[in-house]
Amino acid sequence: MRTQQADFCEYLQFEHLAAVPGLTHAVFTRRGGFSAAPYAGLNLSGVTGDDLATVRRNRETVIAALGLPLVGTLTVHGAEVAAVERDADADVETTNEAEWLEPLRARLRQTRADAMIADQAGFALCWAYGDCAPVLLFDPRHHAFAMIHAGWRGTARAIVPRTIAAMRDRYGTRPGELLAGIGPAIGACCYETSAEVRATFAAEPLAGECAHFEERPRADGQGMALYLDVAASNEAQLLAAGVAAEHIETSGYCTGCRTDLFYSHRREPKPSGRFAVAIGLRT
């Protein structure tokens, strides 16, 4: 990934997505921003206790860096896919953003989903992350894009193939043409999990086959433990869904190992912040 600097923030971009004209995307690090410890930096989440006025200021920083307004559903660690689009009667030619943006935001506030798909320009899909894998997709033929919030629960329910199927149904997306980016997520180095979690994966055959679990001794010498690699599991799901290996770029960052750059729900003292990830098309 390449690193970009903007006013009061820093963000990473996948090389192949950054090369697409009109497409904008960013994985924001926690550097910059206005939050104080323990949220220090560019915290985008208002639900873990940070000062809301400060979170709004951080959000404005993200909007300014992207040049697009942000939209997003409620995330619930499920496997639902939401299509994000303006109301049919909203005038797409309108220069008054509020006319279509506020109704869209109001609708999404009532929508529970952990994957968003879209093919309209003028807004960025955006969520805040802190260990779950952000997976970004772009279909160059149909100018459709997606953002996935893949924690262990979504990954166990094969949310990546579900999202690709939804793009195929709605936009005619061909998986072999998709460009995919997997952002910073908690790695097997840091993520101890349980036999129950492995059993949940096994209940969904594709997710079970693609899961990357690792059994190894605990660092503290207290016996063996099971660890999960969320990013690698999602990469395997992308491949299983027909995405070409050369079209997949992974960040290589573990959020737990790199709390200097990102937030980690599991590895930082609680409460902690959440970093922003966004993707959208410019008008």
Ligand SMILES: [Zn+2]
């Ligand atoms: Zn780690």
